[in-house]
Amino acid sequence: GENVEQHPSTLSVQEGDSAVIKCTYSDSASNYFPWYKQELGKRPQLIIDIRSNVGEKKDQRIAVTLNKTAKHFSLHITETQPEDSAVYFCAADHSGTYKYIFGTGTRLKVLA
């Protein structure tokens, strides 16, 4: 069945360094790839997304890249800050439907 793999499961970086989280999806019909940030006990919050017709999208310190051929997409956070500490989930839509398949999450810790 459809699956989204996410790595690493935990990531610790020093404040100011960059963080990269990678996801791989299995459904070649997926067209939409959102990234969510979830702080402890709170809602998943959309931070950036990308559609299959572009290879890269940037929003200030956050960027997402997509390689549709390889079915890979990645989240890049530059100049990390302690408030970036959270669990980050990637997701992919299932065959262009409204159903999101989520990755298993990456717990990011930014050390001050």
Add this chain to the structure above:
Amino acid sequence: EPEVTQTPSHQVTQMGQEVILRCVPISNHLYFYWYRQILGQKVEFLVSFYNNEISEKSEIFDDQFSVERPDGSNFTLKIRSTKLEDSAMYFCASSGQVSNQPQHFGDGTRLSIL
């Protein structure tokens, strides 16, 4: 900024009882969803709803579950004959007026089955 709101924030129920989780989607959104997140695990899709009917459901969403839009603002998830393994955080989400728009999540309802 408009938000999806969910009530209650925490629901404790005896095994075998029925629960109803409530959601108020963002007002001009037309697509509604329920997801589940067992503690420490990933978010799992349950069901999507559009135009007063289910668009898609996962294998988790069996006869024990049902959804309803009883009026113009609420979207509910009913779980009958609750089991211990139904304990999880349940998130409602909604998205805009055309398909394939970003889904915005509520704060969730933590369901604890005793």
